[in-house]
Amino acid sequence: MASSNKGEATIQAWYMNETDEDQRLPHHCDPPEYVSLDKLAELGVLYWHLDADNYETDEEFNKIRESRGYTYSDLITCCPDKLPNYECKLKSFYEEHIHTDEEIRFLLEGSGYFDVRDNNDRWIRIWVKKGDMIVLPAGIYHRFTMDSDNHTKALRLFVGEPVWTPYNRPQDDHPIRKQYVEAFIEKDQGSHAVEAH
Numbered sequence: 001m002a003s004s005n006k007g008e009a010t011i012q013a014w015y016m017n018e019t020d021e022d023q024r025l026p027h028h029c030d031p032p033e034y035v036s037l038d039k040l041a042e043l044g045v046l047y048w049h050l051d052a053d054n055y056e057t058d059e060e061f062n063k064i065r066e067s068r069g070y071t072y073s074d075l076i077t078c079c080p081d082k083l084p085n086y087e088c089k090l091k092s093f094y095e096e097h098i099h100t101d102e103e104i105r106f107l108l109e110g111s112g113y114f115d116v117r118d119n120n121d122r123w124i125r126i127w128v129k130k131g132d133m134i135v136l137p138a139g140i141y142h143r144f145t146m147d148s149d150n151h152t153k154a155l156r157l158f159v160g161e162p163v164w165t166p167y168n169r170p171q172d173d174h175p176i177r178k179q180y181v182e183a184f185i186e187k188d189q190g191s192h193a194v195e196a197h
């Protein structure tokens with residue numbers, strides 16, 4: 001299942017314009033081009049809206065955690081007092097990169113933007129807010145920025161011992177990138193090739 005919209009909330013995602021404006025602004029196209037949860041799921045991005053205030057005892061959260069094997073968790077608060085090397089970290093979060101594992105974040109407070117590349121290498125901006133849990137698959141090109149509210153507190157989850165290393169683009173020969181492309185990009189081109197005949 002790609003999503004759950006408990007409490008009416010749903011995620012907002014859209015194609016970005018490529019202007020040099022402040023990264024914390026929404027960067028909508030003109031007119032705005034919204035992106036559906038199905039499109040995100042095609043790229044391997046998963047989303048749930050959950051109870052951020054009582055997540056420790058939340059059945060849905062615990063089910064996801066168990067079924068996906070998320071044995072590790074910790075908290076990250078993006079503010080100068082709580083995040084060592086704040087400026088440097090924010091800069092590195094916004095460098096386009098991949099990881100060798102899923103990136104799993106559950107927003108407990110505040111909001112922010114995860115940007116992911118689609119199958120045509122266009123940026124999709126995903127606006128995450130309190131209660132949103134998002135999974136980015138290993139090998140997807142992505143980045144993160146705070147929005148103009150400047151406050152993000154998130155639970156980070158991981159399967160086993162966490163590895164946070166970002167591999168900045170280009171990583172087209174990285175085995176994990178190749179696996180991602182085969183699973184989520186080439187399968188798409190294959191189905192269009194069949195349709196075209």
Ligand SMILES: CSCCC(=O)/C(O)=C/O
Nearest residue numbers: 076093105143144152154
């Ligand atoms: C809201 S968590 C901060 C962003 C982050 O941890 C990361 O790895 C971005 O790619």
Ligand SMILES: [Fe+2]
Nearest residue numbers: 097099103166
């Ligand atoms: Fe990342």
